[in-house]
Amino acid sequence: MSVKGKTSSQKKNISLATIFSILFMGLGHILLGFQAKKMKSQSPKAAKKNALELYHILFFKGIIFIFIEIFALINFNSIAKAIYGLVTLGTVTGEKIMKNNDHSIFLMAEGLIIFLVVLVILAIYLYSVLDVYKINKRLATDQYFIDIDYSLKGVINDMFPYFVLSPVALMIIFFVFFPLLFSCLLAFTNYSMPYHMPPKNLVDWVGIQNFIDMFSLPNWKEAFVGVFTWNVIWAFIATFLNFFVGLLIALMLYDKDIKFTKGFRTIYILPYAIPQMINLLVWKNLLNGQFGPINLSLKAMGIIENSIPFLSDPMMAKVSVILVNLWIGAPYFMLLLTGILTSIPKNLYEAAEIDGASGLQKFRKITLPMVMFATAPLLVMTFSFNFNNFGAVYFLTGGGPDNVYPPGSGAGATDLLVTWIFELMNGMQKYHMAAVLSLLVFTIIAPFAIYNFTKTKSFKEGEY
Amino acid sequence: MLKKRLKQLVIYTILIGIALIVLYPIAWTIGSSFNQGSSLQSTGINPIPDQFSLNQYRKLFTETDYLHWYKNTLKIAVINMIFSVAITSLSAYVFSRYGFKGKKISMISMLVLQIIPSFTGMVAMYIIIWKMGLLDTHLGLIIIYVAGQIPYNTWLVKGYLDTIPRELDAAAKVDGAGNFTTFFKIILPIARPIIVFLAIATFTAPWMDYIFPQLVLKSQKNWTLAIGLFEMIDGEADNAFSQFAAGCTLVAIPFTIFFMLSQKFMTEALGAGAVKS
Numbered sequence: 052m053s054v055k056g057k058t059s060s061q062k063k064n065i066s067l068a069t070i071f072s073i074l075f076m077g078l079g080h081i082l083l084g085f086q087a088k089k090m091k092s093q094s095p096k097a098a099k100k101n102a103l104e105l106y107h108i109l110f111f112k113g114i115i116f117i118f119i120e121i122f123a124l125i126n127f128n129s130i131a132k133a134i135y136g137l138v139t140l141g142t143v144t145g146e147k148i149m150k151n152n153d154h155s156i157f158l159m160a161e162g163l164i165i166f167l168v169v170l171v172i173l174a175i176y177l178y179s180v181l182d183v184y185k186i187n188k189r190l191a192t193d194q195y196f197i198d199i200d201y202s203l204k205g206v207i208n209d210m211f212p213y214f215v216l217s218p219v220a221l222m223i224i225f226f227v228f229f230p231l232l233f234s235c236l237l238a239f240t241n242y243s244m245p246y247h248m249p250p251k252n253l254v255d256w257v258g259i260q261n262f263i264d265m266f267s268l269p270n271w272k273e274a275f276v277g278v279f280t281w282n283v284i285w286a287f288i289a290t291f292l293n294f295f296v297g298l299l300i301a302l303m304l305y306d307k308d309i310k311f312t313k314g315f316r317t318i319y320i321l322p323y324a325i326p327q328m329i330n331l332l333v334w335k336n337l338l339n340g341q342f343g344p345i346n347l348s349l350k351a352m353g354i355i356e357n358s359i360p361f362l363s364d365p366m367m368a369k370v371s372v373i374l375v376n377l378w379i380g381a382p383y384f385m386l387l388l389t390g391i392l393t394s395i396p397k398n399l400y401e402a403a404e405i406d407g408a409s410g411l412q413k414f415r416k417i418t419l420p421m422v423m424f425a426t427a428p429l430l431v432m433t434f435s436f437n438f439n440n441f442g443a444v445y446f447l448t449g450g451g452p453d454n455v456y457p458p459g460s461g462a463g464a465t466d467l468l469v470t471w472i473f474e475l476m477n478g479m480q481k482y483h484m485a486a487v488l489s490l491l492v493f494t495i496i497a498p499f500a501i502y503n504f505t506k507t508k509s510f511k512e513g514e515y
Numbered sequence: 516m517l518k519k520r521l522k523q524l525v526i527y528t529i530l531i532g533i534a535l536i537v538l539y540p541i542a543w544t545i546g547s548s549f550n551q552g553s554s555l556q557s558t559g560i561n562p563i564p565d566q567f568s569l570n571q572y573r574k575l576f577t578e579t580d581y582l583h584w585y586k587n588t589l590k591i592a593v594i595n596m597i598f599s600v601a602i603t604s605l606s607a608y609v610f611s612r613y614g615f616k617g618k619k620i621s622m623i624s625m626l627v628l629q630i631i632p633s634f635t636g637m638v639a640m641y642i643i644i645w646k647m648g649l650l651d652t653h654l655g656l657i658i659i660y661v662a663g664q665i666p667y668n669t670w671l672v673k674g675y676l677d678t679i680p681r682e683l684d685a686a687a688k689v690d691g692a693g694n695f696t697t698f699f700k701i702i703l704p705i706a707r708p709i710i711v712f713l714a715i716a717t718f719t720a721p722w723m724d725y726i727f728p729q730l731v732l733k734s735q736k737n738w739t740l741a742i743g744l745f746e747m748i749d750g751e752a753d754n755a756f757s758q759f760a761a762g763c764t765l766v767a768i769p770f771t772i773f774f775m776l777s778q779k780f781m782t783e784a785l786g787a788g789a790v791k792s
Contacts, residue, residue: 160642211694212615219606219665220621225643226662227628230636237638300533303526308519317775318534321541324774328723328741329763332748333544336555336756344543344560351560378536386778439632441726446745469632473726476637489635500630504670 072183077116079183084109137162155254238486274460286438297384323382331446334375365464428506435499548761555756571761584743592721595660599717607672625666634726651733675709
């Protein structure tokens with residue numbers, strides 16, 4: 052009789068504690084804590100310790116939740132203000148730069164951070180209510196806590212991953228996640244030179260207008276189609292040309308009649324070893340239209356009379372970018388493919404020779420398939436790397452020559468999407484269009500990146 | 516026999532041709548750095564300068580902030596390396612060995628995060644660094660580097676740690692070792708190849724990055740080598756080419772030697788850790 056009576060009184064507390072938690076996060080935990088303490092005195096000896104530990108934990112959790120809620124309530128005003136700022140992006144403006152003018156971009160950044168914080172608090176709130184509900188349910192069925200798995204030491208041990216990862220998570224959230232989220236939002240504003248630059252002017256939300264502009268306004272559309280087409284062509288040529296030249300060199304060095312291979316290999320690896328940026332800046336000077344030694348040499352040899360505009364003619368500039376990239380990138384494939392060539396079993400070739408296969412046949416039927424099979428994932432990786440190969444273009448041509456697209460877009464003949472984005476942000480300060488392009492690059496490159504990760508060990512081991 | 520000789524002749528000709536194409540720009544740059552005159556015009560086409568002179572190196576040290584840039588870059592690279600290795604290896608350890616709520620979603624979000632070229636978040640990074648009062652400081656730049664490399668490298672290192680048998684750390688735990696002791700005494704020594712790989716990768720990354728230094732570092736004294744060298748020949752340019760060549764030589768030589776020494780190790784470590792064939 053008495054046992055049954057106790058159970059029903061606890062059941063009453065179930066709803067009470069949960070309601071308390073809904074009203075004010077943490078109160079339910081405190082209430083349950085007292086409940087556990089009260090039950091301690093009525094428990095058999097074995098359960099006393101469990102009840103006491105449960106009491107400590109509940110009390111500890113409750114206090115933390117209460118503090119979080121109090122913190123949120125105290126700052127309610129500023130939270131509301133920040134959210135209001137995020138929604139309106141500022142209302143006060145003036146011709147003169149005044150102190151009380153709203154700075155839309157700061158409002159947006161602050162609003163976004165506060166918004167994220169509010170989301171986290173809401174998640175904690177939800178968790179606290181569910182937690183109370185769950186513990187309550189257990190108290191009702193398992194009144195003596197016999198199999199209780201709560202212990203202060205256990206809880207602290209369970210917290211270890213969070214303890215290590217929370218500073219890491221904070222860093223990623225602030226310096227990686229938040230900036231990217233912010234630039235996604237910029238795609239839906241008109242933040243740009245010259246009419247929407249805080250603190251002089253306000254920035255407004257414009258919905259998907261920028262995306263419409265990018266694909267319908269003639270100057271943007273033409274530049275986008277041009278840059279995008281070149282970007283794809285570039286990524287293909289840069290990847291496969293480098294691959295085949297690398298393969299050719301590796302094959303020549305693999306020939307059994309060739310000596311000094313180690314010496315040649317050491318020389319060929321140099322461009323890959325020297326920092327890429329230095330290579331590119333040196334080539335920029337080598338190809339200089341007026342004083343560059345390439346032009347001077349060709350003239351001295353009598354091959355040409357007038358300088359070749361390596362970097363100033365749109366078509367020539369594209370060829371130059373590809374060839375310089377070949378100079379820098381082929382060694383990587385040479386290194387890689389040499390390793391793969393040596394791993395092809397010799398008896399395959401011997402068997403082919405017995406069957407009377409010619410050198411070309413051996414290459415086509417044995418070498419190439421083996422090499423392609425081994426390098427296919429790496430080719431995909433290199434393709435997506437080249438698609439966004441900022442340095443190869445920026446340090447050599449700076450994206451130029453500039454006069455091929457209608458003015459206003461800021462794109463040049465050799466610009467890739469990434470260098471164009473950089474130019475839009477850094478030079479022209481058209482942040483809205485830069486953000487639009489960033490989102491596009493993301494959607495294009497995402498499948499490649501996901502493919503790459505399916506090739507990693509972390510993924511294949513399955514357990515993550 | 517004749518056919519073989521002919522083949523050798525053709526291949527040797529091509530190989531030597533390629534060697535010349537590879538060596539000429541390098542020789543020409545090193546040669547230019549010993550040139551008397553400064554401009555691109557004065558260097559000509561001959562890799563060996565008419566008049567051998569250390570003039571450009573002297574000017575590099577006395578008239579520019581080159582030494583500062585070198586020191587700054589070295590400092591940033593070392594600090595970035597230390598923090599990156601510490602943070603990334605520890606978080607990879609937790610991801611590899613512990614089960615906890617939100618693990619899967621964290622791994623997937625890191626995967627997605629590292630897809631986007633990181634400089635697209637430039638505007639917001641600038642605001643954060645500015646509001647933290649870290650504009651034009653090396654600390655601001657280091658924070659961006661350290662945070663930025665976490666998502667990709669955590670995946671990489673976790674992949675390697677997953678291959679270490681769990682029995683090893685389970686045994687240590689039974690013997691009463693704590694979480695950190697297990698990590699330092701058991702996991703780290705076995706994971707040395709991937710840790711050294713991570714150290715080299717994070718050490719070399721800042722040397723030639725141009726985007727973030729030019730975002731964060733404003734005053735010339737605080738620049739890194741990448742901005743310094745870039746600015747030297749940008750714009751009016753051409754006048755300081757030999758000086759630029761001297762600056763490049765002083766970076767490229769140690770870098771290349773280091774690269775050659777670590778190359779074999781790096782490909783092996785990466786092969787073991789990242790791509791499963």
